[in-house]
Each structure stands twice: as structure tokens, then as C-alpha cells.
Amino acid sequence: MSDxxxxxxxxxxxxxxxxxxxxxxxxxxxxPPMSRTSPSAPVLVIDDSDIARDExxxxxxxxxxxxxxxxxxLGATQAIVRHHARVVxxxxxxxxxxxxxxxxxxxxxxxxxxxxxxxxxxxxxxxLEGLQLDVPADAVLSKRxxxxxxxxxxxxxxxxx
Numbered sequence: 001m002s003d004x005x006x007x008x009x010x011x012x013x014x015x016x017x018x019x020x021x022x023x024x025x026x027x028x029x030x031x032p033p034m035s036r037t038s039p040s041a042p043v044l045v046i047d048d049s050d051i052a053r054d055e056x057x058x059x060x061x062x063x064x065x066x067x068x069x070x071x072x073x074l075g076a077t078q079a080i081v082r083h084h085a086r087v088v089x090x091x092x093x094x095x096x097x098x099x100x101x102x103x104x105x106x107x108x109x110x111x112x113x114x115x116x117x118x119x120x121x122x123x124x125x126x127x128l129e130g131l132q133l134d135v136p137a138d139a140v141l142s143k144r145x146x147x148x149x150x151x152x153x154x155x156x157x158x159x160x161x
Contacts, residue, residue: 042066042083043153046073046099047091047120052143056089056120063150073102080112087116087156089141089149092128100135107136116156118149 043065047053050071057067068083070076073096080088088106090099099119106112119137121128128140139152 041086041157042068043157044076044079044083044085044088045069045090046071046076046088046094046102048072048094048096049091052091052120052122056143056146056149059146059149060089060153063153065150065153072096076102077109077112080115085115087118087153089118089120089153092119092121092123100137103135103137116153116159118152118156 043060045053045056045060045067046069047056048071053069053071057069060067068079068085070079072094073090076088079085090102092099099121103117103119106115106117116138117136118139118141119128119135120141120143122143125140125142125145128142138156141148141152
């Protein structure tokens, strides 16, 4: 007998995020159900690097978070509203719009001002700390330290805004 779930078991009905239908911006059309172990509402990860986006998503999923991942900021507002995301992890250096500028737009929007936002970059955290003084980010994180991401998300998701 195999340890794999049968095609009729509840585990087989939950599809991985990459198998969900997506809109033109790559956002899932419907979120998979939250598991009882999910610490909070979904986390939105926006990064133009497939490798960095996949790794950040993997780290968060391993910590029990439901992750919605986008390759660009296009469709971010729609994904935040649709999935009731409370925390957004966004790469700073993207070709369409810098993450710090996207953050400024979130803060100006009444519907999105509540978001916890983590700016992420491949630069060192020392370099990023200067940026945090210039923009209203809740946290900055070097991609070299993604192991710290779940704790940051937990802190921001629990916070009332």
C-alpha cells in the first residue's frame, strides 16, 4: 500500500498554487482553502526574479503560510483585496516599478494603508536600513536572510493597523 493520498482523499483535492487558474497578471483566480495550521491571512510575495520569488514563497509555506506570488506589481492591488492579504513582501528593484515606490502607493491608498510591508533586496541589511529611513516600510530584509522572513511576517500579521 502506498503512502501517497488516494485520488479521493481530501489532500488530493487541494491543488498547488502553480496549478491554479490565473488572471492576466498571474494572480490566482481562486485561493486554495486555508489550512487550520495557517498562521494568518495569505501573504503576497512580489518579485520579478523567479528564483527569489520561489524561495521566499517556499520559506513562508514551510512556516505554514498560504502564499500568493506575483512576478510583477501588476495585479497586486487586486490580489491583496481578493485574498485579504495583510502582509506583502516586495522586491525593491523591479523593472516596472521599484518596490519602495509601490509601497508609497499602498500607503496613500485607503484600502491598502493597513498592509504590513516588507521590502526585500539582494543588498546587505546595512544598505537596506538607510532605505527604511526614507520610506514607510515596516521591515527590510536581505534575500541572504530569508530564514528571518516567517518571524517578520508573523509580527506584522499580528499587528493591528
